Amino acid sequence: MKISIIGAGNMGLILAQKFLEAGHQVRVSNSRGPETIKEDAQSIGFKPVAVNNVAENADVIIIAIPVKNVPLLPTDLFQKAPHSAVIIDVGNYYPIRDGVIKEIHEGMVESTWVSNIINRPVVKVFNTISPRSIQELANKEKSKRIALPVSGDSAKDKEIVKGLLDDIGFDFFDVGTLADSWKQQPGAPIYATNLKYEEIKNWVNRAIKLSLPERRENFLKLITGLPMNLSLAEQTEKIQSYLLRDEIN
16 A cells, blocks of 8 residues: 655654565654655665655555644645545644644544544544554564554544554554543543453453543653663553553552
């Protein structure tokens, strides 16, 4: 498939690498221009393109930029995308980075806000996993795979996403519609806990929407306080012990 990635940060680059390894064609754009990511393009193998052109002829478009930057994308960017293109939102709202976005602050689901801004349907996936976890946990044998939560309103789009996840070594867990994607937002039990399918099934509906902002802030305090030299398994254990509780004090 022709996959276009908007954003050349850690998430954008690791997804580019994994999809290239799986045999897909990948283009990447960033806000500073294709010449600024030429070294990454050469080492990973993707094609660097201008953001104005990244959506053209794409089968899948991945938005991998901070939430606050979504409104700064060219206004006609997604008009250039095929109507059939699957648009994936991997972002998470963190007020400490993004500032206060009124609609989200007042309860709008994060990816609903993104969908409204770009005026296209989106599928929410990859927001619950870190680039490090993708790097270390992808391509595990099926019995050892973790699952990634997916939300969206189009069954056809989610089926394409399911195939992409399988290509890079993850199971697919259908959370529900885009309106249900709050269950995978920061602070939810299935956020950043690297769970298998049956474990997500156990925890997904134990999220409480009103408690997410507080849980998100508590999660940030936890993650920023962890030692830098922890292994991924050790880090995940710390996060699980904190988030896999019905309430966080």
